[in-house]
Amino acid sequence: MLLNKRIHIGKKHFSLAALCACLLIILAIGVRFIFILHNWPPTNSDEAEVGLMSLHISQGRDFPFFMYGQAVLGSLEAYIGAGLFLLFGPSIPALRIGLLLLFVIFLILFYLLTKRLYTKGLALLTLFLLSFGPIESLSRSVLGTLGHAETPLFCGIIVLLSMHLALLSITPYRKMTTFQRRKCFTLYALWGVMSGIAIWNDALSGSFILASGLYIFIFCRQTLRPIPIGSVLLGLCVGVLPLVMHDVLLPYGQAMLSNGQHSLDVLHSLTHRTQAMSMLQRWKEGFLVSLPASTGASGICYIQPLEAWPLSPHSSPYVRQCTATHSIWAVIVAAIWFIAIILEMHNLYQLRKTTYGQPASTCDRTAQKMVVHGARLLLLGAAGLVWLVFSSTRVQDSAWSTRYLIGMVLATPAMLWPLWSQLTSGLERRRQFLEKRGLQILCGIVLLMFTAIQVKGTIHAFSQFPGGMPLLGQQNALTNTQQNALTNTLVRLHVKHLYTEYWTCNFVIFFSHEQVICSVADTNLHRGFNRYTPYVSLVEQDPQAAYLFPTGAPQIPKLNAKLAQEGRKYQVTSFEGYVLYQFTSGGTTQVGKVCE
Structure with missing residues (x-):
């Protein structure tokens, strides 16, 4: 060869x-x-x-x-x-x-x-x-x-x-x-x-x-x-x-690093089913949305996870068409998975039959083949179990949670093997190719299509330079340059503590090297999901802590109403697609603009 x-x-x-x-x-x-x-x-x-x-x-x-x-x-x-x-x-x-x-x-x-x-x-x-x-x-x-x-x-x-x-x-x-x-x-x-x-x-x-x-x-x-x-x-x-x-060390310092969570409690909360969706609905979403997204269907057409499911009368024609394409992809992937499992189980059964009455040396060679086929079946079975666990639990509740299916990549060769073995056997044996020409050409087309889709997906990713696109559910994603510019402006304005939304908070702290500390505020301006609790206490202890939200964020009208009710004086500054509220010691409400 x-x-x-x-x-x-x-x-x-x-x-x-x-x-x-x-x-x-x-x-x-x-x-x-x-x-x-x-x-x-x-x-x-x-x-x-x-x-x-x-x-x-x-x-x-x-x-x-x-x-x-x-x-x-x-x-x-x-x-x-x-x-x-x-x-x-x-x-x-x-x-x-x-x-x-x-x-x-x-x-x-x-x-x-x-x-x-x-x-x-x-x-x-x-x-x-x-x-x-x-x-x-x-x-x-x-x-x-x-x-x-x-x-x-x-x-x-x-x-x-x-x-x-x-x-x-x-x-x-x-x-x-x-x-x-x-x-x-x-x-x-x-x-x-x-x-x-x-x-x-x-x-x-x-x-x-x-x-x-x-x-x-x-x-x-x-x-x-x-x-x-x-x-x-x-x-x-x-x-x-x-x-x-x-x-064990949770009471002695690890509590502030994990919000006092025991690992088993967190695992139970993630795997415990809620009543928001029935099991059938979860499996349907897992099959029609999560499975194609995790196996490369986005190379054909890309849609945001939040747009893909559930479909509604307000969904655009593109979203509907792309979701339908992804559904066909999921059916093809599932069909190949079932075929691969049936083939490996058949191979194991045939090998098992040949061991009866055979000499020890032959049995050893057969046992080695059975070990290999068993390992192939292991990859396929484990990948199916990953999808089943994912689709049956709360892990799937987030629209961007397809990252939890990353383990399924190990089944890639097991899924490709039925196609690859048919194609290569025909290329190596002319007579076999002539007998099964249609099947082998079909396998070659499917492999070529899958390869082309993967390459197309990479080309699409390159087309995002130098900007970017929202990932992982971010609706107001900024490029790293814009994130740095936002952080530098906050430092220049001497903002040390502020409240903001989740997708902004941590990158502001990191890019400022902790010169700016923030706490997450939810849509009702209550304490949101803060991963590192020591930051929260620093912000809450500062009565002059600022507020920073993306333009058009749902927190802004509620913040305006709250400040009007309290009668506090503040200055509003807009930059990099964000609105910053800084409190002043006197005077009236001011609205300013920082050049972007």
């Missing part, structure tokens, strides 16, 4: 597949590095919060186990960002470079996993597709919003460890050498450690952990002895140590 050809570079020998993989990884890095240099996508309040966590860690002020105010997403990215802040200084690009490093490790791991489970050709195709993608996919690998970007990496490691354990367990435990037994104990311990870390990092990794656990129970029963099981439990305890320490 061409991909097995050896290439000579000096005294080194490399396979053509390995060189192509390196080039594709460099391509993926290059695409995302360009985005980082252009500050795309514009940062949001969640990413700025991670930046503040990294800033506090680098200064030795706080050492959080979870994201501020949300004890369910691990703080690994913040600690990596803290190290980069010490090297390059605090900035959004420095924070995103840490995420890029994790993404590179994931690509390498994913190539090795796909090559082991399938073929080098499919591994390269998967790398190519992951190098590109629509806006949602690219933003998830660039925006530093904690937890979700690392999920595919940790889950991929868990799957790889599970497969190695299954291959090792083909040899009966009593026949293993001392080295094999030590390797077995080590792999079980590593599986436990990675599972614990994955749960701490993002609880939705539990779908892959459960599926991997079932896979190990089926394929590793010969090695499930007391010592290996003890190794798993010990590793699991080590992995979840940050989670346990957070809950």
Whole structure:
């Protein structure tokens, strides 16, 4: 095969597949590095919060186990960002470079996993597709919003460890050498450690952990002895140590970092169903909106999540047409998923039948094939479980919550395999191609279409330079340049404390290096969702704290009525699409304008 050809570079020998993989990884890095240099996508309040966590860690002020105010997403990215802040200084690009490093490790791991489970050709195709993608996919690998970007990496490691354990367990435990037994104990311990870390990092990794656990129970029963099981439990305890320490230390300082939340309480609140939507409605939204958005359908046409669902008589023709297109995409994805599962189950059944009455050497080779097909089924089953858990819980309530489905990317090669295997078998065997020409041409067209959509999505993302578009539900998104200009104006006006809305607050604090401190006010001017409570007390203790809201925000009329009732004197200043209210000690109400 061409991909097995050896290439000579000096005294080194490399396979053509390995060189192509390196080039594709460099391509993926290059695409995302360009985005980082252009500050795309514009940062949001969640990413700025991670930046503040990294800033506090680098200064030795706080050492959080979870994201501020949300004890369910691990703080690994913040600690990596803290190290980069010490090297390059605090900035959004420095924070995103840490995420890029994790993404590179994931690509390498994913190539090795796909090559082991399938073929080098499919591994390269998967790398190519992951190098590109629509806006949602690219933003998830660039925006530093904690937890979700690392999920595919940790889950991929868990799957790889599970497969190695299954291959090792083909040899009966009593026949293993001392080295094999030590390797077995080590792999079980590593599986436990990675599972614990994955749960701490993002609880939705539990779908892959459960599926991997079932896979190990089926394929590793010969090695499930007391010592290996003890190794798993010990590793699991080590992995979840940050989670346990957070809950134990909650009364002693961690409370202000997580709003007094126990991690299990937060997880329960997210997974507990509400009565706002029935289960059928949740599944319908998850299938028609979330599934296509998370699998690349936005490359065909892009709509804001809040516009996509629910549809109403006021929805524009474009929104209706795009939602219908996304629905067709979801049906195609689900059909391919079902076909892939049926094929793998059929393969396992056929392999199981061939083991009866066969010599030990043949049974071992068959067992190795069963381990591989079982791992493929593991990827498909875990991806389906991720979607089912997501669509059945409160996690889906937010319009931008499709980021929770990021773990489904691991099933990409498993979904492509039925198409790829049909296409390549026809290309390699002329007679088979002539017999199934129509099916193989159809598979080739579907693969080509999917690839073109991914590339088109990346081109659309590049078209956003140098501006940007609202992401993650932001209705008043600013470019990073505008965010910096807004923050610099506040500093120049000597504003130290203010009330504002959620999507503005944290980036103002981060870009001002905490020269400006704010507290979130909801639409009724009451205390809103503040992730870091020490900021709230600083603002509430200042009677002269200003108010800052985007032009046209619902808080502005209520603030005007409140100030008129109180009779307080203030000055109104407009700049960068915002309205600033500053209180004065005397005189009358003034309205001014700062040049933008």
